[in-house]
Amino acid sequence: MPSKKKPQKLNRNFFVREVLTVAKELLGKIIVKKNDVTLSGKIVEVEAYNGDIDEAAHTFTGKTKRNSIMFGEGGFFYVYFTYGAHYCCNVVTGFEGQGTAVLIRAVEPIDGIELMIENRFGKKFATEKEILNLTNGPGKVCQAFGITKKHYGLDLTGDEIFLLNQPKVKDENIVVTKRIGIKKSVDLPWRFYIKNNPYISRR
DNA sequence: ATCAAGATTACCT
DNA sequence: GGTAATCTTGATA
Numbered sequence: 001m002p003s004k005k006k007p008q009k010l011n012r013n014f015f016v017r018e019v020l021t022v023a024k025e026l027l028g029k030i031i032v033k034k035n036d037v038t039l040s041g042k043i044v045e046v047e048a049y050n051g052d053i054d055e056a057a058h059t060f061t062g063k064t065k066r067n068s069i070m071f072g073e074g075g076f077f078y079v080y081f082t083y084g085a086h087y088c089c090n091v092v093t094g095f096e097g098q099g100t101a102v103l104i105r106a107v108e109p110i111d112g113i114e115l116m117i118e119n120r121f122g123k124k125f126a127t128e129k130e131i132l133n134l135t136n137g138p139g140k141v142c143q144a145f146g147i148t149k150k151h152y153g154l155d156l157t158g159d160e161i162f163l164l165n166q167p168k169v170k171d172e173n174i175v176v177t178k179r180i181g182i183k184k185s186v187d188l189p190w191r192f193y194i195k196n197n198p199y200i201s202r203r
Numbered sequence: 204a205t206c207a208a209g210a211t212t213a214c215c216t
Numbered sequence: 217g218g219t220a221a222t223c224t225t226g227a228t229a
Contacts (some may be wrong), residue, residue: 082225085212086211137212
C-alpha cells in the first residue's frame with residue numbers, strides 16, 4: 001500500500017533566496033512550535049522587508065544589535081517588540097549580509113487551538129468569532145504561539161520551531177497589496193495573502 | 204541619562 | 217473611524 005507522504009521540514013535552501021520569492025512561497029506552509037503541546041498553523045498572510053531599497057525595513061539604516069539577525073543567513077527567526085505590548089515574528093531570508101526578512105502577519109490555527117485560546121484570552125473556550133480572531137495579526141500570532149524575545153535568533157531548521165512544506169499556492173489565489181501599519185515606502189506592493197481566507201488581518 | 208518613535212491591538216463613540 | 221496603552225531600542229548628550 002502506498003503510504004501518504006509526510007510533509008517535510010523546509011531546509012536552509014528554501015530561505016536563502018530572494019525575499020519576495022520566499023514571501024510568496026511561505027503562503028500555505030505550516031509553522032510548527034513544539035513544547036509540551038504542539039502548536040501549528042497555516043501561514044495565510046505575510047509581508048516582505050528588504051533593507052537595501054525599503055525605508056520601512058528595520059535594516060534600512062544599517063546593522064544594530066536589534067536587527068543583526070536579519071543580516072545573517074536565511075532560515076532564522078527575527079522577533080521584535082513594539083508599541084510597548086506586542087511581539088512580531090519574522091523569517092530571515094537571503095544570503096549572509098542581506099538584511100531581508102518576511103513578517104508573518106496571520107496564520108490559520110491547526111493544532112493546539114485550546115492552548116492558543118488560553119494564551120490569547122486566558123480562558124479555555126472561545127466563541128467562533130473569537131477563534132477567527134486568534135491569529136489574524138502579527139502580534140496575535142506571537143501571543144497565541146507564545147513567541148517572545150526568547151526565540152530571537154532561533155534556527156528554523158531546528159526542532160523547536162520549524163516550517164513544513166506544502167504545495168505552492170497558485171498565483172491566482174494570491175492577493176498582492178501594499179503593506180500595513182508603516183509610514184515609509186508605503187507604496188511597495190509587498191504584502192501577500194491567500195484569497196478568501198477568513199484568517200487574514202483585514203483593516 | 205534622557206527622549207522619541209514604532210512592521211499593533213483593543214476599546215471608545 | 218479614531219486613539220490610548222505601553223516599553224524596547226537606538227540616537228543624542
